[in-house]
Amino acid sequence: MKMDIVIFLSIIGGFSIIPFMMIFSKKIFRIDPGLHQIIFSGFAGFSIWIILLIFLSVPIRNVWDIICGILIMFCALWSVYWLSNLGGGFRINMLTDLSEYKNEDPISVDKWMELYGGLGLDAFLEDRLRSILIPLGIVQEKDGEVRLIKPIGVYFSYMLELFSIIFQGNRRD
Amino acid sequence: MAPESFIIGLLSFGLHLIFFLLLLRIKITLGWLVLEVLSGIIVLGISIYMGFNLVQNFSIWYAISFFMFLWFCFFFVSGIFYVSVSVGIILFLNKQPEKSSTIDVLYQECVRSSFLQRVDFLIRSGLVEEKKRGYVISGRGISSIKRIQRIRKILGLKIAGFYSK
Numbered sequence: 246m247k248m249d250i251v252i253f254l255s256i257i258g259g260f261s262i263i264p265f266m267m268i269f270s271k272k273i274f275r276i277d278p279g280l281h282q283i284i285f286s287g288f289a290g291f292s293i294w295i296i297l298l299i300f301l302s303v304p305i306r307n308v309w310d311i312i313c314g315i316l317i318m319f320c321a322l323w324s325v326y327w328l329s330n331l332g333g334g335f336r337i338n339m340l341t342d343l344s345e346y347k348n349e350d351p352i353s354v355d356k357w358m359e360l361y362g363g364l365g366l367d368a369f370l371e372d373r374l375r376s377i378l379i380p381l382g383i384v385q386e387k388d389g390e391v392r393l394i395k396p397i398g399v400y401f402s403y404m405l406e407l408f409s410i411i412f413q414g415n416r417r418d
Numbered sequence: 419m420a421p422e423s424f425i426i427g428l429l430s431f432g433l434h435l436i437f438f439l440l441l442l443r444i445k446i447t448l449g450w451l452v453l454e455v456l457s458g459i460i461v462l463g464i465s466i467y468m469g470f471n472l473v474q475n476f477s478i479w480y481a482i483s484f485f486m487f488l489w490f491c492f493f494f495v496s497g498i499f500y501v502s503v504s505v506g507i508i509l510f511l512n513k514q515p516e517k518s519s520t521i522d523v524l525y526q527e528c529v530r531s532s533f534l535q536r537v538d539f540l541i542r543s544g545l546v547e548e549k550k551r552g553y554v555i556s557g558r559g560i561s562s563i564k565r566i567q568r569i570r571k572i573l574g575l576k577i578a579g580f581y582s583k
Contacts, residue, residue, distance in 0.1 A: 252479050270574015270575075309424070312424075313479055313483045316483040316486070319490070320487055323490035324490070327497075335501070335532070337566060339540065340563050340566075343546065350552070352552045352553055353552045353553075354533075354552070357533075366529055367525065370525050378507065384508075389521050390518055391518060392511070393512065402512035402517075409499075412496065412500075413442040413443065
């Protein structure tokens with residue numbers, strides 16, 4: 246399993262994304278936590294790879310090594326994206342809310358929903374509509390009624406329906 | 419040989435897709451995530467073994483990097499499909515005769531039901547305990563959340579699950 250130095254350095258660049266996440270979370274950088282933090286860290290990790298290649302004067306003998314290195318960098322970025330789910334996953338939020346509930350009595354399901362994410366589950370639906378579905382032009386909301394917009398929303402829903410048949414949508418969480 | 423090794427990576431991903439679809443159709447209680455990881459590891463292992471035996475100068479790094487890249491992309495798409503509440507809302511609206519619904523119905527059918535499904539999951543995982551008058555976090559749940567909070571603190575993750583917040 247011979248590993249080329251270009252690939253090895255790309256792995257180092259990929260791992261460096263995590264320390265950059267920690268650095269960019271500091272207030273001094275004024276980077277929004279979340280997607281911006283991931284993008285900036287990914288860019289910094291990629292830069293580290295390029296700087297190491299230049300600094301160590303690594304001879305590029307094979308363009309495929311560069312392609313392989315870029316793919317490894319993208320994989321590292323995807324991994325960090327998944328790790329960021331620890332910050333805002335649905336179940337993790339539910340569990341966090343429950344752990345912060347300072348009452349000795351057990352919590353009712355309705356109370357738990359009220360506490361969700363600090364704003365409540367109603368706000369969560371509102372957020373999904375206003376931040377994703379309406380801006381993407383998939384649905385429109387008028388007088389409390391939500392409707393799929395033709396043609397984008399309807400075609401998109403057909404595509405998801407097809408996906409649901411192929412990938413067993415009944416396994417959705 | 420470089421291109422051949424990349425092609426092995428591509429073919430492995432194709433095989434993974436087929437194997438994953440087959441696993442989904444078997445009546446087992448494992449979730450999509452476990453099946454996808456299981457399928458990926460098995461197929462990649464077989465492909466690497468075949469690659470070493472069939473391709474001269476087979477580069478494991480080319481094959482793995484291409485496979486992993488495609489796998490992560492697919493992981494992202496399937497993650498959205500299987501978990502996203504927004505996808506649930508679109509699928510629900512698509513099933514309605516007028517392709518529309520009131521916010522109250524959406525809340526009940528999509529958001530509240532998703533919440534209740536996740537409550538079941540948390541109970542099954544032993545992270546939450548169901549009592550007569552409601553729910554409490556278990557000892558395992560507390561230690562899990564402490565671990566997560568530690569990682570959140572180290573990485574500076576401050577996402578609250580709301581895009582607009």
